Amino acid sequence: MRRFELIDGEKDVPPCAVIECDQATSTFTATVEDWAGAQDVPVQFGFFVAKGQREIPPEWVWSWVEERIAPPSRQNIGSVMRANGLGEYDPLELLLAGEGRSLQDGFYLREVTEGFRGAARLGREIRLARGVARLTQTELSCKSGVPQETISRIERGRANPTMSTLEKLARAMGAKINLTIG
Numbered sequence: 001m002r003r004f005e006l007i008d009g010e011k012d013v014p015p016c017a018v019i020e021c022d023q024a025t026s027t028f029t030a031t032v033e034d035w036a037g038a039q040d041v042p043v044q045f046g047f048f049v050a051k052g053q054r055e056i057p058p059e060w061v062w063s064w065v066e067e068r069i070a071p072p073s074r075q076n077i078g079s080v081m082r083a084n085g086l087g088e089y090d091p092l093e094l095l096l097a098g099e100g101r102s103l104q105d106g107f108y109l110r111e112v113t114e115g116f117r118g119a120a121r122l123g124r125e126i127r128l129a130r131g132v133a134r135l136t137q138t139e140l141s142c143k144s145g146v147p148q149e150t151i152s153r154i155e156r157g158r159a160n161p162t163m164s165t166l167e168k169l170a171r172a173m174g175a176k177i178n179l180t181i182g
Contacts, residue, residue, distance in 0.1 A: 002092070003112040005120065006030065008040065010106030012136075014127040014155075015120075016040045019061065019109065021092050028065050030056040035128055042107055068102045069094040120157035126169060127155045133173040144172035 001022055005015035016036040020029050030045065032054045038046040044064045045056050070080045072089045081089060084097040100109030112120055130140055130151075137155070141148040146168055153159035154169075161169075163177075170177050 004100070004109040005112055006042075006100075007108055007110055008106055009101075009108055011040070013040065013131065014124040015110070017045070017056075018112070023092060026091055027058055028061040029058055030061045030064075032056065033124075035131075042105060065091065065095055065100075067104065068098065068100055119160065122161075123155045123157040126151070129170070129173050129175045130155075133175070135173065140169065140172055144168040146172075 001020055004019045004021070006017040006019055007015045014035070015033065017030045017032045020031075021027070022029075032041055032045060032049050034054070036049065038050040041049050042064050044060050048054075048056050048060070069091055070077055074080065077089065080094070081087070084094060086093055095109070096111070100107065130137070133140075135143070137148050137151045140146070140151055144151075146165055150159060150161070150165070151169070154161050154165075166177055169175075
């Protein structure tokens with residue numbers, strides 16, 4: 001099972017969903033984050049989110065995936081596969097070759113690896129709290145004394161901040177830090 005964050009590259013918001021792929025069955029599932037509304041997710045998912053449904057039916061996730069990859073029936077599929085270093089047709093690998101990007105919208109995928117999960121979750125929480133506080137990264141930087149570049153890296157899950165840094169950010173956003181282990 002491989003996990004991916006679904007990110008809207010056109011908005012400064014946390015990932016709107018987690019997409020999982022069972023490679024044995026080539027089945028894709030998606031779970032939309034609690035904060036995301038119908039306008040924050042791909043069009044195929046919006047109807048379900050508007051009804052309060054957070055688990056997107058696999059056939060609709062597949063519909064989203066399909067529009068981002070070359071179909072096996074495509075005339076030049078052999079060239080597409082060779083260009084992506086594939087010996088056989090693999091929808092997941094084709095999807096990842098283009099980071100799940102499409103010309104139809106600004107969404108893309110970022111794989112969540114074991115070592116990245118905690119940092120990614122922390123980054124999402126910081127981004128969400130910053131959004132609630134209605135602060136830009138620059139404004140949060142000024143209020144907290146934490147460099148904007150550091151805030152950006154934390155929010156993208158690319159940093160391992162100290163408790164001191166987290167406390168500065170929380171104070172500047174008027175938020176609390178809750179630590180859960182287990």
